[in-house]
Amino acid sequence: MKPLLWILLCLCVSLVSAQESKARFHYYEVTVTNISRGQGFSPPLVVSHQGDYELFTPGEAASPGLTVLAEDGNALPLKEEALMSGLALDAAVADGILEPGQSVTLRVKVARGFDHLTVLGMLVTSNDGFFAADKIHVPTSFYRLKKKQIPIRVLANVWDSGTEANSEDCKHIPIPCGNFGVRHTEGAEGFVHVHNGIHGHGDLDKSQYDWRNPLALITVRPVE
Secondary structure, eight states, X not given: OOHXXXXXXXXXXXXXXXXXXXXXXXXXXXXXXXXXXXXXXOOOEEEEEOTTOOSOOTTXXXXXXXXXXXXXXXXXXXXXXXXXXXXXXXXXXXXXXXXXXXXXXXXEEEBTTBOEEEEEEEBSSSSSEEEEEEEEEOOOSHHHHHHOXXXXXXXXXXXXXXXXOOOOOGGGOOTTTOOOSOOOOTTOOSSOEEOOOOOSXXXXXXXXXXXXXXXXXXXXXXXX
């Protein structure tokens, strides 16, 4: 290879490396849209994390943070739980209830090795139901980010944390009943599983609050 060509090649590689180093973190906007007919969502939580980290595992017991989110709609303990694990890079929580048909956008940063996103929120008119889209893989390299301009869209289903019995009794329902932090653990399943909906055997009107999956649309876009 001619010396001049070699010098130019090295210069190009250095410029690309410097650009990659400068852009050590990349940002994504995550939009959560409530596509249910009658269920409000608690303020959604978005976490960027390593691919082997799980905020919940179907078939296993819910963590303390997930328990609080699924029963009371409070995402802060789960956010702290994730960040304290050392396996999550960033997290963001929305403000206020997300009503049917509404959307909210949150921004989180990602980096090489922390290139997965998980999005969660409680169905506030349920005992311990939550929607989740977990381990959404996003590009982190400079070139792939430039090519990946088309948004990633994921539909999120509803899970049951298994920490509270589905009494559908207003004494244990946050909204519209206003009873936060009141648990009905007798008869709880004890593990995370697919939620089987509202059956109308308590105070909740099945025709208003029941659902069929999926319930949330997650749209992920890189931020310039």
